[in-house]
Amino acid sequence: MLEKVEGIVLRTNDYGETNKIVTMFTHEKGKKAAVARGAKKTNSRLSGVTQPFTHGFFLIQGGRGLGTMQQGEAFSSMRRIREDLTKTAYAAYIVELTDKTTEDGEANPHLFHLLQKSLDYINEGVDPAIVTNIFEMKMLSQAGMHPEMSACAVCGETEGKFGFSIRENGLICHRCFERDPHFLPLTPAAIRLLRLFYFFDLERLGKIDVKEATKKELRAAISMYYDEYVGLYLKSRRFLEQMEQFDHAFNGKEQRNDD
Incomplete structure (x- = not known):
């Protein structure tokens, strides 16, 4: 059985001396893995299309389980992501989060579109930290989490000062701060x-400019929620945190020197 799927490469694992096992998130079949024979060879026709983040069409031989990749055609290699360490770090976190929160063979066209648009935006130069925050917030439902974001989780009020509460699973207003x-x-x-x-x-995302202080608030709230409710340990998240800490320290030093 030969099937054609549209997919995005999430990760690859070495398989023997010259082969790769390529894990993709596909529009038609959800997460799917296939053996790409000879893909580790630099002159292989599968070498380029099996790079992480690549978005393309893939011909897979085989039914359920581990198939064999016969051919691939890239729509986008996401070259600008791979050429930039910061973009690579954020993109790696996005694809690992997708990988860890999905099961093989569960089609989810909405998630595929979210993943594709997020990587496209990062590749095009949109602030990768903000794109990643958006992706994380939209992935909560994928992980079975539904925080109250439209009103106070305790009293239902929509006006006033608000904070974020892990205990109450969402926003709480100043009237209810004592609850948490x-x-x-x-x-x-x-x-x-x-x-x-x-x-x-996400299609409506235009030019967006967020202050560094606000970015730190967003990161703190989202990370706190993921740590409490999603409970995933992701190597890419740890690397991203280390990189962000370095950037904040470097930017702070630069600002002091300017003063």
């Missing part, structure tokens, strides 16, 4: 963006 002494205070800008990222259509 450990709530995370957030500025109105951070609250507005968290709501926006959770609800809006």
Whole structure:
């Protein structure tokens, strides 16, 4: 059985001296793995199309289980991502999060489109930190998490000062802060963006410019929620955190020198 799928390469693993096992997230079949014979050879016709983040068409021989990749044609190699360490770090986290929260063979065209658009935006130069925050917020439902983002999770009020509460699973207003002494205070800008990222259509993303201080708030809230409710340990997340810490320290030093 030969089938053609549209997919994005999530990861590859060496298989013997010259082969790769390529794990893709496909539009038609969800997550699917296939052996790409000879793909480790630099002159192989499968070498280029089996690079991580590549979006393309793939011909797979075999039914269920591990098939064999016969051919591939790239729509986009995501070259700009692979040439930039920062973009690579964010993209690697996005694909690993997709990999760890999905099962083989479960079709999810909506998730495929979300993944594709997110990588496209990063490749095109949109702020990768913000694209990643949007992806994380939209992936919560994939992980079975549904925080209350439209109103206070306790009293239902939509106006007032808000913070983020792990205990109450979402936003809480100033009237209900006492319900969770450990709530995370957030500025109105951070609250507005968290709501926006959770609800809006990614296709509508235009030019977006977020202050570094607000980015830190977004990262703190989203990371706290994922640590508590999703509970995934991702190597790419750890590397990203280390890189962000270095960037913040470097930028702070540069600012002090300017002063």
